[in-house]
Amino acid sequence: MEKVEVKISPSKESKYPIFIGENILNDAYSYINKYTSANKFLIVTNETVFPLYGDKLKSDKSEILILPDGEIYKNMEILGRIIDKALSMKLERKDALIALGGGVIGDITGFAASIYQRGIDFIQIPTTLLAQVDSSVGGKVAVNHVMGKNMIGSFYQPKLVLSDLSLLKTLPERQFKTGLSEVLKYAFIEKSCLAEYDYNFYAFLNDNVDEILNKNTELLKKLVKISCELKSSVVNKDEKEKGLRAILNFGHTYAHAIEKLTKYEKYTHGEAVSMGMKLIFNLSYSLNVISKEYYDSALNLLKKYGLMTEYDDKFDKEEFYNAMSLDKKVSGGQINFVLPIRNGEVEIRNNIDKKYVTQGI
Ligand code: NAD
Ligand code: GLY
Numbered sequence: 001m002e003k004v005e006v007k008i009s010p011s012k013e014s015k016y017p018i019f020i021g022e023n024i025l026n027d028a029y030s031y032i033n034k035y036t037s038a039n040k041f042l043i044v045t046n047e048t049v050f051p052l053y054g055d056k057l058k059s060d061k062s063e064i065l066i067l068p069d070g071e072i073y074k075n076m077e078i079l080g081r082i083i084d085k086a087l088s089m090k091l092e093r094k095d096a097l098i099a100l101g102g103g104v105i106g107d108i109t110g111f112a113a114s115i116y117q118r119g120i121d122f123i124q125i126p127t128t129l130l131a132q133v134d135s136s137v138g139g140k141v142a143v144n145h146v147m148g149k150n151m152i153g154s155f156y157q158p159k160l161v162l163s164d165l166s167l168l169k170t171l172p173e174r175q176f177k178t179g180l181s182e183v184l185k186y187a188f189i190e191k192s193c194l195a196e197y198d199y200n201f202y203a204f205l206n207d208n209v210d211e212i213l214n215k216n217t218e219l220l221k222k223l224v225k226i227s228c229e230l231k232s233s234v235v236n237k238d239e240k241e242k243g244l245r246a247i248l249n250f251g252h253t254y255a256h257a258i259e260k261l262t263k264y265e266k267y268t269h270g271e272a273v274s275m276g277m278k279l280i281f282n283l284s285y286s287l288n289v290i291s292k293e294y295y296d297s298a299l300n301l302l303k304k305y306g307l308m309t310e311y312d313d314k315f316d317k318e319e320f321y322n323a324m325s326l327d328k329k330v331s332g333g334q335i336n337f338v339l340p341i342r343n344g345e346v347e348i349r350n351n352i353d354k355k356y357v358t359q360g361i
Helices: 024-035 049-059 076-088 101-119 129-135 167-169 171-192 201-207 209-213 217-237 244-249 251-259 269-286 291-303 317-327 353-358
Strands: 002-008 014-019 043-047 061-069 096-099 121-126 139-144 150-157 160-164 337-342 345-349
Touching: 002 217, 014 217, 024 049, 024 121, 024 160, 024 167, 024 171, 024 269, 043 049, 043 076, 043 101, 049 061, 049 096, 049 167, 061 076, 076 139, 096 101, 101 121, 101 129, 101 139, 101 251, 121 129, 129 167, 129 171, 129 201, 129 217, 139 251, 139 291, 160 201, 160 217, 167 217, 171 201, 171 244, 171 269, 171 291, 171 337, 171 345, 201 209, 201 217, 201 291, 209 217, 217 251, 244 337, 244 345, 251 269, 251 337, 269 337, 269 353, 291 337, 317 353
Parallel strands: 014 160, 043 061, 043 096, 096 121, 121 160
Antiparallel strands: 002 014, 139 150, 337 345
Protein backbone atom coordinates (compact mmCIF):
# COMPACT_ATOMS: atom_id res chain seq x y z
CA MET A 1 0.00 0.00 0.00
CA GLU A 2 1.31 3.45 -0.92
CA LYS A 3 0.16 6.71 0.60
CA VAL A 4 0.51 10.20 -0.83
CA GLU A 5 -0.45 13.24 1.23
CA VAL A 6 -1.95 16.24 -0.54
CA LYS A 7 -1.33 19.44 1.41
CA ILE A 8 -3.21 22.54 0.48
CA SER A 9 -1.73 26.03 0.81
CA PRO A 10 -1.64 28.42 2.51
CA SER A 11 -2.39 26.78 5.87
CA LYS A 12 -0.95 23.35 4.98
CA GLU A 13 -3.20 22.18 7.80
CA SER A 14 -5.72 21.23 5.20
CA LYS A 15 -4.53 17.91 3.89
CA TYR A 16 -5.85 14.56 2.76
CA PRO A 17 -4.42 11.17 1.88
CA ILE A 18 -4.46 9.21 -1.34
CA PHE A 19 -4.18 5.46 -0.70
CA ILE A 20 -2.89 3.46 -3.66
CA GLY A 21 -2.96 -0.32 -3.65
CA GLU A 22 -4.78 -3.49 -4.60
CA ASN A 23 -8.20 -4.65 -3.39
CA ILE A 24 -8.69 -1.52 -1.27
CA LEU A 25 -12.39 -1.53 -2.14
CA ASN A 26 -12.93 -4.72 -0.10
CA ASP A 27 -12.08 -2.72 2.98
CA ALA A 28 -13.17 0.75 1.88
CA TYR A 29 -15.13 1.78 5.00
CA SER A 30 -12.21 1.13 7.32
CA TYR A 31 -10.39 3.95 5.49
CA ILE A 32 -13.46 6.14 4.98
CA ASN A 33 -14.51 6.02 8.65
CA LYS A 34 -11.07 7.28 9.69
CA TYR A 35 -11.37 10.42 7.61
CA THR A 36 -15.06 11.39 7.95
CA SER A 37 -17.55 11.28 10.76
CA ALA A 38 -20.50 10.71 8.42
CA ASN A 39 -23.50 8.74 9.60
CA LYS A 40 -24.83 8.26 6.08
CA PHE A 41 -23.26 8.02 2.64
CA LEU A 42 -24.65 8.61 -0.82
CA ILE A 43 -22.62 6.63 -3.34
CA VAL A 44 -22.75 8.13 -6.82
CA THR A 45 -21.75 5.85 -9.67
CA ASN A 46 -22.83 5.00 -13.20
CA GLU A 47 -24.53 2.15 -15.05
CA THR A 48 -21.18 0.69 -16.25
CA VAL A 49 -19.27 0.78 -12.97
CA PHE A 50 -22.15 -0.19 -10.67
CA PRO A 51 -22.53 -3.82 -11.87
CA LEU A 52 -18.75 -4.29 -11.61
CA TYR A 53 -18.04 -2.77 -8.20
CA GLY A 54 -21.23 -1.37 -6.65
CA ASP A 55 -21.75 -4.33 -4.30
CA LYS A 56 -18.40 -3.80 -2.62
CA LEU A 57 -19.58 -0.50 -1.16
CA LYS A 58 -23.04 -1.58 -0.03
CA SER A 59 -23.64 -1.01 3.68
CA ASP A 60 -26.57 -0.27 5.97
CA LYS A 61 -25.38 3.33 6.18
CA SER A 62 -25.32 3.94 2.43
CA GLU A 63 -27.58 4.36 -0.58
CA ILE A 64 -26.57 4.26 -4.23
CA LEU A 65 -27.47 6.57 -7.09
CA ILE A 66 -26.75 5.12 -10.54
CA LEU A 67 -26.30 7.72 -13.28
CA PRO A 68 -26.22 7.19 -17.03
CA ASP A 69 -22.69 6.78 -18.43
CA GLY A 70 -21.04 9.52 -20.48
CA GLU A 71 -19.56 13.00 -20.62
CA ILE A 72 -22.88 14.39 -21.92
CA TYR A 73 -24.42 13.60 -18.52
CA LYS A 74 -21.91 15.79 -16.66
CA ASN A 75 -24.48 18.58 -16.64
CA MET A 76 -26.74 20.67 -14.40
CA GLU A 77 -29.76 18.40 -14.85
CA ILE A 78 -27.92 15.31 -13.62
CA LEU A 79 -26.32 17.37 -10.85
CA GLY A 80 -29.89 18.13 -9.77
CA ARG A 81 -30.56 14.41 -9.49
CA ILE A 82 -27.70 14.01 -7.02
CA ILE A 83 -29.02 16.89 -4.94
CA ASP A 84 -32.60 15.47 -5.08
CA LYS A 85 -31.34 12.10 -3.87
CA ALA A 86 -29.29 13.66 -1.08
CA LEU A 87 -32.36 15.61 0.06
CA SER A 88 -34.65 12.60 -0.12
CA MET A 89 -32.15 10.65 2.03
CA LYS A 90 -32.09 13.62 4.42
CA LEU A 91 -28.31 13.80 4.26
CA GLU A 92 -27.03 16.21 6.88
CA ARG A 93 -23.99 18.48 6.98
CA LYS A 94 -21.74 15.82 8.54
CA ASP A 95 -22.74 13.12 6.01
CA ALA A 96 -20.80 12.42 2.85
CA LEU A 97 -20.94 11.69 -0.85
CA ILE A 98 -18.78 8.96 -2.37
CA ALA A 99 -17.79 9.16 -6.04
CA LEU A 100 -17.27 5.69 -7.51
CA GLY A 101 -16.25 6.06 -11.15
CA GLY A 102 -14.03 7.85 -13.64
CA GLY A 103 -13.47 11.57 -14.03
CA VAL A 104 -17.05 12.28 -15.04
CA ILE A 105 -18.50 10.82 -11.83
CA GLY A 106 -15.72 12.35 -9.71
CA ASP A 107 -16.20 15.84 -11.14
CA ILE A 108 -20.02 15.93 -10.85
CA THR A 109 -20.14 14.29 -7.41
CA GLY A 110 -17.45 16.61 -6.05
CA PHE A 111 -19.37 19.61 -7.34
CA ALA A 112 -22.60 18.33 -5.78
CA ALA A 113 -20.74 17.89 -2.46
CA SER A 114 -19.40 21.45 -2.71
CA ILE A 115 -22.90 23.00 -2.97
CA TYR A 116 -25.14 20.63 -0.95
CA GLN A 117 -25.92 22.45 2.30
CA ARG A 118 -22.98 24.74 1.47
CA GLY A 119 -20.57 21.84 1.41
CA ILE A 120 -20.38 18.32 2.79
CA ASP A 121 -17.56 15.77 2.81
CA PHE A 122 -16.81 13.72 -0.25
CA ILE A 123 -14.62 10.77 -1.02
CA GLN A 124 -13.07 9.97 -4.36
CA ILE A 125 -12.86 6.32 -5.45
CA PRO A 126 -11.42 6.72 -8.96
CA THR A 127 -11.97 3.72 -11.24
CA THR A 128 -10.13 4.84 -14.40
CA LEU A 129 -6.39 5.40 -14.79
CA LEU A 130 -7.09 9.01 -15.79
CA ALA A 131 -9.05 9.60 -12.60
CA GLN A 132 -6.40 7.88 -10.44
CA VAL A 133 -3.52 9.97 -11.80
CA ASP A 134 -5.29 13.25 -12.37
CA SER A 135 -8.96 14.11 -11.88
CA SER A 136 -9.47 12.69 -8.36
CA VAL A 137 -6.58 14.77 -7.02
CA GLY A 138 -6.49 18.53 -6.56
CA GLY A 139 -10.12 19.48 -6.08
CA LYS A 140 -11.25 20.73 -9.47
CA VAL A 141 -14.93 19.78 -9.60
CA ALA A 142 -17.41 20.86 -12.25
CA VAL A 143 -20.17 20.20 -14.74
CA ASN A 144 -20.34 21.24 -18.38
CA HIS A 145 -22.49 23.97 -19.93
CA VAL A 146 -23.68 23.77 -23.55
CA MET A 147 -21.36 26.71 -24.22
CA GLY A 148 -18.27 25.14 -22.70
CA LYS A 149 -16.69 22.27 -20.80
CA ASN A 150 -16.31 22.51 -17.00
CA MET A 151 -17.78 26.02 -17.07
CA ILE A 152 -19.70 25.62 -13.79
CA GLY A 153 -17.67 24.38 -10.87
CA SER A 154 -15.49 25.04 -7.88
CA PHE A 155 -12.30 24.07 -6.14
CA TYR A 156 -13.34 21.60 -3.46
CA GLN A 157 -10.98 19.00 -2.05
CA PRO A 158 -12.05 15.44 -1.11
CA LYS A 159 -11.50 14.05 2.40
CA LEU A 160 -9.62 11.10 0.97
CA VAL A 161 -8.91 9.29 -2.28
CA LEU A 162 -8.91 5.50 -2.56
CA SER A 163 -7.09 4.37 -5.70
CA ASP A 164 -7.61 0.63 -6.11
CA LEU A 165 -5.41 -0.66 -8.94
CA SER A 166 -7.43 -3.89 -9.15
CA LEU A 167 -10.28 -1.89 -10.68
CA LEU A 168 -8.17 -1.13 -13.74
CA LYS A 169 -8.42 -4.78 -14.83
CA THR A 170 -11.86 -4.19 -16.33
CA LEU A 171 -10.96 -0.87 -17.92
CA PRO A 172 -11.21 -0.96 -21.74
CA GLU A 173 -7.85 -0.58 -23.51
CA ARG A 174 -8.86 2.73 -25.06
CA GLN A 175 -9.55 4.17 -21.58
CA PHE A 176 -6.25 2.81 -20.25
CA LYS A 177 -4.40 4.65 -23.04
CA THR A 178 -6.42 7.77 -22.28
CA GLY A 179 -5.01 7.70 -18.74
CA LEU A 180 -1.48 7.04 -20.00
CA SER A 181 -1.65 10.25 -21.95
CA GLU A 182 -2.01 12.26 -18.72
CA VAL A 183 0.77 10.14 -17.18
CA LEU A 184 3.18 11.06 -19.98
CA LYS A 185 2.17 14.68 -19.44
CA TYR A 186 3.74 14.53 -15.97
CA ALA A 187 7.02 13.28 -17.46
CA PHE A 188 7.09 16.28 -19.80
CA ILE A 189 6.52 18.77 -16.94
CA GLU A 190 8.10 16.96 -13.97
CA LYS A 191 10.95 19.40 -13.25
CA SER A 192 8.59 22.38 -13.37
CA CYS A 193 6.29 20.70 -10.81
CA LEU A 194 8.89 21.64 -8.17
CA ALA A 195 8.42 18.32 -6.40
CA GLU A 196 10.46 17.31 -3.39
CA TYR A 197 12.30 14.57 -5.28
CA ASP A 198 13.74 14.26 -8.74
CA TYR A 199 11.83 11.17 -9.87
CA ASN A 200 13.31 11.05 -13.37
CA PHE A 201 9.84 9.93 -14.36
CA TYR A 202 10.70 10.35 -18.02
CA ALA A 203 13.43 7.68 -17.78
CA PHE A 204 11.13 5.42 -15.71
CA LEU A 205 8.45 5.57 -18.41
CA ASN A 206 10.99 5.20 -21.21
CA ASP A 207 12.57 2.12 -19.62
CA ASN A 208 9.39 0.23 -18.69
CA VAL A 209 7.10 0.56 -21.70
CA ASP A 210 6.21 -3.12 -22.15
CA GLU A 211 5.64 -3.83 -18.46
CA ILE A 212 3.44 -0.76 -18.08
CA LEU A 213 1.45 -1.60 -21.21
CA ASN A 214 1.02 -5.11 -19.77
CA LYS A 215 -0.34 -3.50 -16.57
CA ASN A 216 2.35 -4.82 -14.23
CA THR A 217 0.79 -3.97 -10.86
CA GLU A 218 3.98 -2.90 -9.06
CA LEU A 219 4.90 -0.55 -11.89
CA LEU A 220 1.35 0.82 -12.08
CA LYS A 221 1.45 1.46 -8.35
CA LYS A 222 4.69 3.42 -8.77
CA LEU A 223 3.33 5.26 -11.80
CA VAL A 224 0.11 6.32 -10.03
CA LYS A 225 2.08 7.34 -6.91
CA ILE A 226 4.61 9.50 -8.79
CA SER A 227 1.83 11.10 -10.86
CA CYS A 228 -0.11 11.96 -7.67
CA GLU A 229 3.03 13.30 -5.96
CA LEU A 230 3.84 15.53 -8.92
CA LYS A 231 0.27 16.83 -9.11
CA SER A 232 0.08 17.28 -5.36
CA SER A 233 3.29 19.30 -5.36
CA VAL A 234 1.78 21.72 -7.89
CA VAL A 235 -1.62 21.93 -6.13
CA ASN A 236 0.15 22.58 -2.82
CA LYS A 237 1.76 25.71 -4.27
CA ASP A 238 -1.17 26.94 -6.35
CA GLU A 239 -4.54 25.38 -5.51
CA LYS A 240 -6.65 27.94 -7.40
CA GLU A 241 -4.55 28.11 -10.58
CA LYS A 242 -3.22 31.62 -10.20
CA GLY A 243 -0.01 30.63 -11.96
CA LEU A 244 1.98 27.40 -11.58
CA ARG A 245 -1.05 25.04 -11.75
CA ALA A 246 -1.51 26.01 -15.41
CA ILE A 247 1.43 23.71 -16.25
CA LEU A 248 -0.91 20.75 -15.57
CA ASN A 249 -2.66 21.86 -18.76
CA PHE A 250 0.36 20.90 -20.88
CA GLY A 251 -0.99 20.04 -24.35
CA HIS A 252 -4.51 20.95 -23.23
CA THR A 253 -4.90 24.28 -25.07
CA TYR A 254 -4.69 22.43 -28.38
CA ALA A 255 -6.58 19.45 -26.94
CA HIS A 256 -9.57 21.51 -25.85
CA ALA A 257 -9.89 23.02 -29.34
CA ILE A 258 -9.78 19.52 -30.88
CA GLU A 259 -12.43 18.29 -28.43
CA LYS A 260 -14.64 21.30 -29.05
CA LEU A 261 -14.42 21.12 -32.85
CA THR A 262 -15.19 17.39 -32.81
CA LYS A 263 -18.12 18.01 -30.42
CA TYR A 264 -16.56 16.02 -27.55
CA GLU A 265 -17.67 12.81 -29.26
CA LYS A 266 -14.95 11.61 -31.57
CA TYR A 267 -11.97 11.47 -29.20
CA THR A 268 -11.54 10.80 -25.51
CA HIS A 269 -9.97 13.59 -23.44
CA GLY A 270 -6.67 11.69 -23.26
CA GLU A 271 -6.57 11.12 -27.02
CA ALA A 272 -7.03 14.86 -27.59
CA VAL A 273 -4.29 15.52 -25.00
CA SER A 274 -1.84 13.24 -26.87
CA MET A 275 -2.59 15.13 -30.08
CA GLY A 276 -2.27 18.42 -28.20
CA MET A 277 1.10 17.39 -26.74
CA LYS A 278 2.43 16.56 -30.19
CA LEU A 279 1.23 19.95 -31.49
CA ILE A 280 2.88 21.84 -28.61
CA PHE A 281 6.15 19.97 -29.22
CA ASN A 282 5.86 20.95 -32.91
CA LEU A 283 5.28 24.57 -31.90
CA SER A 284 8.22 24.64 -29.52
CA TYR A 285 10.52 23.02 -32.07
CA SER A 286 9.45 25.39 -34.84
CA LEU A 287 10.20 28.33 -32.51
CA ASN A 288 13.70 26.86 -31.95
CA VAL A 289 13.00 26.49 -28.23
CA ILE A 290 13.75 22.76 -27.87
CA SER A 291 16.53 20.69 -29.38
CA LYS A 292 15.95 18.19 -32.17
CA GLU A 293 17.13 15.48 -29.79
CA TYR A 294 14.47 16.24 -27.17
CA TYR A 295 11.78 16.73 -29.82
CA ASP A 296 12.51 13.30 -31.37
CA SER A 297 12.77 11.59 -27.99
CA ALA A 298 9.45 13.04 -26.73
CA LEU A 299 7.54 12.11 -29.87
CA ASN A 300 9.09 8.68 -29.73
CA LEU A 301 7.88 8.22 -26.13
CA LEU A 302 4.31 9.05 -27.19
CA LYS A 303 4.68 6.59 -30.06
CA LYS A 304 6.13 3.78 -27.89
CA TYR A 305 3.00 3.95 -25.72
CA GLY A 306 0.83 3.78 -28.83
CA LEU A 307 -0.88 7.05 -27.98
CA MET A 308 -3.04 8.70 -30.61
CA THR A 309 -1.12 11.74 -31.87
CA GLU A 310 -2.63 12.04 -35.35
CA TYR A 311 -6.09 13.07 -36.49
CA ASP A 312 -7.71 12.85 -39.88
CA ASP A 313 -9.92 15.93 -39.40
CA LYS A 314 -9.37 18.91 -41.67
CA PHE A 315 -9.62 21.80 -39.24
CA ASP A 316 -10.01 25.34 -40.49
CA LYS A 317 -7.07 27.32 -38.99
CA GLU A 318 -9.22 30.36 -38.14
CA GLU A 319 -11.90 28.23 -36.48
CA PHE A 320 -9.24 26.29 -34.60
CA TYR A 321 -7.59 29.46 -33.31
CA ASN A 322 -10.98 30.83 -32.24
CA ALA A 323 -11.74 27.62 -30.37
CA MET A 324 -8.41 27.98 -28.54
CA SER A 325 -9.22 31.60 -27.71
CA LEU A 326 -12.46 30.60 -25.98
CA ASP A 327 -10.67 28.25 -23.61
CA LYS A 328 -10.61 28.94 -19.86
CA LYS A 329 -6.83 29.12 -20.10
CA VAL A 330 -7.08 32.46 -21.88
CA SER A 331 -6.42 35.56 -19.76
CA GLY A 332 -6.69 39.17 -20.91
CA GLY A 333 -7.45 37.93 -24.42
CA GLN A 334 -4.05 36.19 -24.66
CA ILE A 335 -3.80 32.44 -25.13
CA ASN A 336 -1.49 30.85 -22.57
CA PHE A 337 0.75 28.12 -23.94
CA VAL A 338 2.61 25.70 -21.71
CA LEU A 339 5.68 25.35 -23.88
CA PRO A 340 8.29 22.61 -23.45
CA ILE A 341 11.71 24.23 -23.09
CA ARG A 342 13.95 21.33 -21.97
CA ASN A 343 13.56 17.71 -20.93
CA GLY A 344 10.87 17.73 -18.19
CA GLU A 345 10.68 21.53 -18.14
CA VAL A 346 7.99 23.88 -19.39
CA GLU A 347 7.34 27.60 -19.42
CA ILE A 348 4.08 29.55 -19.74
CA ARG A 349 4.09 31.94 -22.71
CA ASN A 350 1.26 34.01 -24.12
CA ASN A 351 2.80 36.11 -26.88
CA ILE A 352 3.16 33.53 -29.61
CA ASP A 353 2.33 34.61 -33.15
CA LYS A 354 -0.87 33.07 -34.50
CA LYS A 355 0.98 32.02 -37.65
CA TYR A 356 3.21 29.66 -35.61
CA VAL A 357 0.36 28.46 -33.42
CA THR A 358 -1.71 27.21 -36.34
CA GLN A 359 0.97 26.18 -38.79
CA GLY A 360 0.77 22.50 -37.88
CA ILE A 361 -3.03 22.27 -37.78
P1 NAD B 1 -15.11 8.59 -17.75
O1 NAD B 1 -15.39 8.97 -16.36
O2 NAD B 1 -16.12 8.92 -18.79
O3 NAD B 1 -14.78 7.03 -17.82
C1 NAD B 1 -14.48 6.45 -19.06
C2 NAD B 1 -15.32 5.20 -19.33
O4 NAD B 1 -14.82 4.12 -18.54
C3 NAD B 1 -16.78 5.34 -18.94
O5 NAD B 1 -17.57 4.67 -19.89
C4 NAD B 1 -16.85 4.65 -17.59
O6 NAD B 1 -18.13 4.17 -17.27
C5 NAD B 1 -15.89 3.52 -17.81
N1 NAD B 1 -15.28 2.96 -16.60
C6 NAD B 1 -14.85 3.64 -15.51
N2 NAD B 1 -14.21 2.83 -14.68
C7 NAD B 1 -14.24 1.60 -15.22
C8 NAD B 1 -13.70 0.34 -14.83
N3 NAD B 1 -12.97 0.20 -13.72
N4 NAD B 1 -13.93 -0.71 -15.63
C9 NAD B 1 -14.63 -0.56 -16.78
N5 NAD B 1 -15.13 0.60 -17.23
C10 NAD B 1 -14.92 1.68 -16.45
O7 NAD B 1 -13.73 9.26 -18.26
P2 NAD B 1 -12.36 9.63 -17.54
O8 NAD B 1 -11.34 9.62 -18.60
O9 NAD B 1 -12.13 8.86 -16.30
O10 NAD B 1 -12.64 11.14 -17.08
C11 NAD B 1 -12.86 12.16 -18.01
C12 NAD B 1 -13.47 13.32 -17.28
O11 NAD B 1 -12.54 13.79 -16.31
C13 NAD B 1 -13.80 14.52 -18.14
O12 NAD B 1 -15.07 15.00 -17.82
C14 NAD B 1 -12.75 15.55 -17.78
O13 NAD B 1 -13.22 16.88 -17.92
C15 NAD B 1 -12.48 15.21 -16.35
N6 NAD B 1 -11.18 15.61 -15.85
C16 NAD B 1 -11.15 16.29 -14.69
C17 NAD B 1 -9.93 16.67 -14.14
C18 NAD B 1 -9.91 17.38 -12.83
O14 NAD B 1 -8.84 17.84 -12.41
N7 NAD B 1 -11.01 17.46 -12.14
C19 NAD B 1 -8.73 16.33 -14.80
C20 NAD B 1 -8.80 15.62 -15.99
C21 NAD B 1 -10.03 15.25 -16.51
N1 GLY C 1 -6.13 18.57 -14.66
C1 GLY C 1 -5.64 19.91 -14.48
C2 GLY C 1 -5.72 20.38 -13.07
O1 GLY C 1 -6.14 19.65 -12.18
O2 GLY C 1 -5.37 21.48 -12.82
